[in-house]
Amino acid sequence: MKLNWxxxxxxxxxxxxxxxxxDIFVVFTLVHQLGMSEVLARFPAWLIAVHVTYxxxxxxxxxxxxxxxxxxxxxxxxxxxxxxxxxxxxIVNIVSYLLLVILSGASITVAICIGTILGLIFNYLGASxxxxxxxxx
Numbered sequence: 001m002k003l004n005w006x007x008x009x010x011x012x013x014x015x016x017x018x019x020x021x022x023d024i025f026v027v028f029t030l031v032h033q034l035g036m037s038e039v040l041a042r043f044p045a046w047l048i049a050v051h052v053t054y055x056x057x058x059x060x061x062x063x064x065x066x067x068x069x070x071x072x073x074x075x076x077x078x079x080x081x082x083x084x085x086x087x088x089x090x091i092v093n094i095v096s097y098l099l100l101v102i103l104s105g106a107s108i109t110v111a112i113c114i115g116t117i118l119g120l121i122f123n124y125l126g127a128s129x130x131x132x133x134x135x136x137x
Contacts, residue, residue, distance in 0.1 A: 011061040012124050019053040020116050027108055038101050046090055054082045062131040085126030089119035
């Protein structure tokens, strides 16, 4: 089981790649179809990507074979906790994006990719803690 965390991290990165595609798609849609600024578009795109990765990480990355389905109240609590835990990685991700777009003129795609990679470790630790802990109520 020593390699279990490596397997989970690889799955987490794969799920993150799906989230990255959602992130890029939403930013491009908001910027090029709705005329939103590259800076403002990043916030709703990140939030949508976090919701997508929550579902995928719960079902795929951190799935336990004999997990009992929690009540809807506990599922909502875990979902909100997950989004909050992703905040640190999200801050790293979005600040990196903003610095790259504003200061260096990097393309949207490159800036999102670099921000995602930089936020990955914070996001993995937060997701692992929230999804795997037992919620008491």
